[in-house]
Amino acid sequence: MTNVCYDTEFLDDGHTIELISIGIVTDQARGEGYYAVNAECDFERIRDHDWLWVNVVPHLPTTKTDWTDPNHGRLVTRLDRRAACVKPKWVIANEVRDLILRRTVKPDLWAYFAAYDHVALAQLWGPMSDLPDGIPMYTHDLKQEMDRLGVRSDVVPKPENVHDALADARWNMAMLRHLKALS
Ligand SMILES: [Mg+2]
Structure with a gap:
């Protein structure tokens, strides 16, 4: 059994979930x-989203200019598509499938407040019916396991760069190890 801890950042408008980043x-x-x-994410909408602007955009590779858009008073920032980590969604889908299916044995997916993350992950490959064989159809929720065991989130220090998807995925793994040591 291999534990696969992941985190996604996404644009959620109440109707759709659009992947921004995955760790x-x-x-x-x-x-x-x-x-x-995700090179295809709608960066204009992300920039206009108050919570994402404050919490997620600072961790993304961006091109910054000193020109402030008078419409919303924010720096004109664009996703830096030359950065190596910025990839088309189909490339991310292939790499993630390869990582989960070829480099792990019996993968067990884990995320923190996992419901939205699972959808963001599964939609890399389109609708639920197109999920590649061998990718688990659900993600274990760390938060649920923490509640079951009475573990508070501050027993494992949060990363300084919280909401950087890879930093959050590492925190998830640290928390999972803490929980596994208890049971
Ligand atoms: Mg996160």
Whole structure:
């Protein structure tokens, strides 16, 4: 069994979930992690989203200019599509499938407040029916397990760069190890 801890950042408008970034660590990879940013995400909408602007955009590879858009008073920032981690969604889908299916044995997916993350992950391959064989159809929820065991989130210090998907995935793995040691 391989634990695969991941985190996604996404644009959620109440109707759709659009992947922004994904970070993955497995307990076979000795601390190495996978990180990618969706080159096709709608950066204008992300920039206009108050919470994402404050919490997520600072961690993304962006081109910054000193020109402030008078419409919303924000720096004109665009996704830096030359950054190596910024990839088309189909590339991310292939790399994530390869990581989960070829580099792990019996993958068990884990995320923190996992419901939205699972949808963002599964939609890499389109509708639910197109999920590749061998990718689990559900993600274990760390938060649910923490509640079951009475574990507070501050027992594992949050990363400084919280809402960076790879930093969050690493925190998820640290928390999972803490929980596994209890049971
Ligand atoms: Mg996150």
